[in-house]
Amino acid sequence: MHITEVNDLLEKIAKGEITPEDAQKLLGTYKDEDLGKVVRETPGKEQGEIFAIVLILLVLEIMYDSLFIYGILEGWDQQFLSFTLAMAFMIMGLMIDFYRRSFLPDVLELKKRRSKVITKLER
Numbered sequence: 143m144h145i146t147e148v149n150d151l152l153e154k155i156a157k158g159e160i161t162p163e164d165a166q167k168l169l170g171t172y173k174d175e176d177l178g179k180v181v182r183e184t185p186g187k188e189q190g191e192i193f194a195i196v197l198i199l200l201v202l203e204i205m206y207d208s209l210f211i212y213g214i215l216e217g218w219d220q221q222f223l224s225f226t227l228a229m230a231f232m233i234m235g236l237m238i239d240f241y242r243r244s245f246l247p248d249v250l251e252l253k254k255r256r257s258k259v260i261t262k263l264e265r
Contacts, residue, residue, distance in 0.1 A: 192244040199237045206230040 151165045210226040 189244050192240055196237055196240055199233050199240070203230060203233045203237065206233065 148169070151160070151168060154160045155162055155165055206226050206229045210223060210230060213223045213226065
């Protein structure tokens with residue numbers, strides 16, 4: 143479709159000769175506004191138990207972090223300090239994973255694949 147035809151369609155819409163929906167059908171862009179519409183959204187499970195687990199993991203995280211800091215100040219063995227730091231990172235990962243799985247919504251969006259080549263408009 144030439145650019146002049148698009149301009150003619152825009153002028154007809156401005157004059158009220160055709161509706162915007164008819165112009166979209168002529169251009170082949172009808173129903174493009176449905177892209178990104180949420181198709182399915184499921185709420186998370188009961189989150190009370192998960193919240194309690196995250197709180198317990200938070201207490202363990204604080205314990206390992208304080209043990210690591212105290213060990214550095216007291217000059218403990220490097221092997222034990224690396225163990226406490228590894229446990230702290232592992233507990234942090236578990237907390238993030240529980241949060242992601244339980245408290246963030248599971249949303250599926252409808253997307254349309256478009257062509258990657260943009261044709262040159264004739265002017």
